[in-house]
Amino acid sequence: MNKYAVVVFRLIAPATGGRFQETGGGVVFLPEPRPESWHRQVAELVATRFKHPLGPCVEVGVATLDPGQLERHCQRHGELFWQGGDL
Numbered sequence: 595m596n597k598y599a600v601v602v603f604r605l606i607a608p609a610t611g612g613r614f615q616e617t618g619g620g621v622v623f624l625p626e627p628r629p630e631s632w633h634r635q636v637a638e639l640v641a642t643r644f645k646h647p648l649g650p651c652v653e654v655g656v657a658t659l660d661p662g663q664l665e666r667h668c669q670r671h672g673e674l675f676w677q678g679g680d681l
Contacts, residue, residue, distance in 0.1 A: 595658050597626040598675070603636055605680050606649035617646040620678015623664060626656060639671045644680040 601622040609615040622639065624632050633651060640648040668675040 596661055598623040598657050598659050598664075599626055599628040599632065599653055600655050600657050601632065601636055601651060601653050603640065603651040603678070604649040605640065605644055605646040605678075607646050614649065616649065618644065618678060618680035619649075620676055623657070623659065623668065623675040625673055628653075635672070635674060639674060639676060643669075643671065644678070646680055 601624065602619065603622065604619040605617045606614040607617045622636055624635070629635070632653070636651050637648050664675040668677050670676075
């Protein structure tokens, strides 16, 4: 079992009236201790895997998880494990 920072993110697209609409999002698990550049790593993930840009992105906690289960149930981007979707 290893500790992971848990980050959630939203994907956005321009909408009418200068607003934005949510087009998707996901969750990322970063090994602890997470690097100072964790936000940049999530932005790189979004830029390479999704068609809409990154919106809000927030660390929501820390979880103790089995790396084998993450391997089986999540996508991988470098050291990040993630799940998500986009419209």
